[in-house]
Amino acid sequence: QQIQSESQQQQQSKPKPKQDQRRRPPPPSSTKPLQLTHITQDSVTGQLQIQKQEIRSNVFRPGWNQPTVSLEEYADRERAQALQRQEQQQQQQHEQDDNRPRRYEELVREELEDDIDKVDASAAMDRAWDDWKDENPRGSGNKMGDVGDRNF
Incomplete structure (x- = not known):
């Protein structure tokens, strides 16, 4: 019993770890979008230039280029080009057939x-x-x- 009481006293006398300090609730989210302001000085005139950027709208954007046409539009274009190529090939074939001995x-x-x-x-x-x-x-x-x- 004496050993148990000594170990309990040692545990109580030790300072508490800093885990409690790390576990803070997140700051309240604001309804305004996060903005970044760049202030630069024009090298010619010396005037200050202020540029504000909204960061929140660009956070979840993909890092690659998005398609500019839908699959249906692309298929229509490909089909039209294929028909045009086929007509040209048939025309060339007829010309070759007419000219060959x-x-x-x-x-x-x-x-x-x-x-x-x-x-x-x-x-x-x-x-x-x-x-x-x-x-x-x-x-x-x-x-x-x-x-x-x-x-x-």
Whole structure:
């Protein structure tokens, strides 16, 4: 019992920790927005310039740029651009198809055998194909290897 009473006396005689001082209620919130005032002096005229900024309105703003258009508006723009690209590609494809040389059989099928320029282009293409076939007979690939003298 004596030991217990001594320990109780020691605990009572010790100063209380500063935890009570740290636990203060928060200051009452004011209804006015928090303002920051910058006072600077103009280097040319020497007059004081006062700028007030409301900080509270900028506290919870995100640090990145927000979107400027909605998803629906963006989708509409993308759809319009895609349709425009598709029309341009079709137009270019038609122009290329009209200008490319064709075989004479294709010209007859499309009833264009009266166009002399297209007939001449198809004849030149057929001649070039015949020349290539003459230079590269069937079966003359790299399947047999070089039969000539090899200098290893």
